Amino acid sequence: MRRISLPVRLTLPFRILEEALDLLFPPRCAGCGRPGAFWCAACAAAVIPIMPPVCPGCGIPWPEGDRCPTCRADPPRLAGIRSACLYRGPLRRAVHRLKFHGRYAVARALAPLMADGWTRFALEADLLIPVPAHRGRERQRGYNQAALLAEALAEHLSLPVHPEALRRVRATPSQVGLDHLARRANVQGVFQADPRWIAGRRVAVIDDVCTSGATLEACAAALYQAGAVTVWGFTLARVILRRSLSIPLGGAYGADRAGTEH
Secondary structure, three states: OOOEOOOHHHOHHHHHHHHHHHHHOOOEOOOOOOEOOOOOHHHHHHOOEOOOOEOOOOOOEOOOOOOOHHHHHOOOOOOEEEEEEEOOHHHHHHHHHHHHHOOHHHHHHHHHHHHHHHHHOOOOOOEEEEOOOOHHHHHHHOOOHHHHHHHHHHHHHOOOEOHHHEEEOOOOOOOOOOOHHHHHHHHOOOEEEOHHHHOOOEEEEEEEEEOOOHHHHHHHHHHHHOOOOEEEEEEEEEOOEHHHOOOOOOHHHOOEOOOOOO
């Protein structure tokens, strides 16, 4: 039987409360607000999946089949980062709703996008670990959106989820507006992993959005120190920064502005 350690938001009383709220207030699409479902067909059709080929390191769309210039100059410690979709349009709005409203039903509605991406990139792991929020922030919000996604994704992959295996030992300022080096410095030494869950195992770190990969890299450093064999970063959505592209990709893969935390 698959063993899942449930975050606060997913304990039985909270699930009962969410189900009761759904009866009183019919669901609305997280992407457009239309009533009827937490993720409507129109918004699903507007999602742009990230398709191979990608950079083997950071996972940005990369047609050359080799590592991008950024990863050649500064190879990531992670086995690699992969993301299911671009952080655009209705998916961006849905992620925002998940981050600031924390409905597990929204995570569950978005999880098939992640499951498709997992299969598309042929990822393998022994367990999933969500990027931890600081306890103060999680207590204030009542949930961790990365944990909501990890739990929902695990239902598709039949993998265990262990939020307790990785913790954030100090709070950090927001990553918004920081460049890559500042983001990396901001999260250096922030995470601590428990070898009891990690040693000798293949780990996938789960988050909602990847911008620079600095947070995932900091998680990987702690997990490798605890004895992980490999560490992948896997997110629902990906921001494509102009600094990541030395060639024009154009079309759906055109670059975004920086503005998210990860």
